[in-house]
Amino acid sequence: MTTLLSNPSIFDPPTATPAERLAIARLMADCFVFAYPEDPPLVLEQEAAGLSFVTPGEKTEHVVVWEGGQVLAWGMLEYSLEQNLHLARARLLVHPEVRRRGLGRRVAEHLISQARQAGRTTLTFVTTDRAPAGQPFAEELGAAPAITDRRSQLNLAAVSTELLDAWLSRPAGEAYQLHLWQTYPEAYLERMAQMVMVMNTAPRGELDYDDWKITPETLRTWEQQIHEVGEVRWTAVIEDTQSGELVGYSEIYWTPQRASAVDQGATAVRPSERGRGLGKWLKAALTRQILQQCSGAQFIRTSNANENAAMLGINVAMGFEPFSEQTEWQLHLI
Structure with a gap:
């Protein structure tokens, strides 16, 4: 150059x-x-x-x-x-x-x-230890680390089918129903926007922001963008059939031209429904979907805040191993 x-x-x-x-x-x-x-x-x-x-x-x-x-x-x-x-x-x-x-x-x-x-007045950005120059650059700018995420990888060839079967098994007669969607049904769109906002309960470390509001229009725009770039998204959603409320969701993203790589996006369960194995159910359902529908997929990658012990515990139990680390930095401009 x-x-x-x-x-x-x-x-x-x-x-x-x-x-x-x-x-x-x-x-x-x-x-x-x-x-x-x-x-x-x-x-x-x-x-x-x-x-x-x-x-x-x-x-x-x-x-x-x-x-x-x-x-x-x-x-x-x-x-x-x-x-x-x-x-x-x-x-x-x-x-x-x-x-x-x-x-x-x-x-x-x-x-x-x-x-x-x-x-x-506040600027945020992310660095990864896979590009080590990012950290000293962030420090030189005067930014401070606000939260650190562990990037984890699951080798799909090593996934235990017995574990998936166990996590997919649910008590007879319970009110929960699992849905698998590529496109959000119109009848569920408003409820899905409310469900996505449960991600506001995820750890945010020292990041300075208010809860984000998500609208049905936002969800439809994201779907259109995913479709336009040829990406495939599967969303697993759990519905409480007694109330109609959506109580948990998880999502994966896959590009056929990059068949070996699958990205695990958000996973969230309403605080009132935690401790009932719903996170495991969601993760197992999507993993089985990948094995059946994503030809050539070899690994899944996901990110979790180091302080998010519950989700890290699920991932470790499934077989995810540390892959890299990324840090979100915060720079105050006043």
Whole structure:
């Protein structure tokens, strides 16, 4: 790579050319293979399409450093226009071949300036120990670690079928019913939005934000985005058939072009229903679904806060082993 001359410039994905969006996707792919060389590579078209996605009621801002047609660095700021108005989330990538040349600092300063202009006083971002330079960079910016997550991996070939059978077995006559959905049924959409908000009870460490509100419109937008990039999502949901309330859910994401890798998303059970084996039921149901429906899947990865002993206990019992560690940092801008 040649000497860096360009300054960060504003980038608008919806009005950019397909080639420009693909250039950012190539940066993402290069950074990913640097951190996760053992994984299937990212799908460039999928990453490029995702650049234009915005959650309802939120705004994103992008900055890019170009050298010719190549992207050397990219940063994104994301924040809500309706809630947690003090907060912005950032993401920053620098190509592995041009790190330690001050480029990340310049992009970070641009993002911080944008956050201040938007009236934000708190900025959060995530680093992983698979890219060790992230931690000293965060400290140099003056950020403080707010919560640390353990990334865990489950080898699907080693999953105990006896364990799955045991966790899927439920007492006769109980009022719970398990659903498996790729698309949320319209009749359940409002209840599903309420269920997703149970994730507000998950540990948040020192992160400074109010509970997030999720709407049916948000859920439908996320579904559309998942469909547009060719990703498959399965959601396991437990319904209390006496009240009609949804009391637990879990989700997995799978891309056929990256068949070996499955991402475990959120898992939540209402506090009033905990201690009844519902988390195990959800996880076992999705694991069996992966084994039956996700051809070529070899492993599942998931994240849990180190302080979330209950969920970590379920994962360890299932066979998940430590894979990496990621830290969410918080930077106060006042």
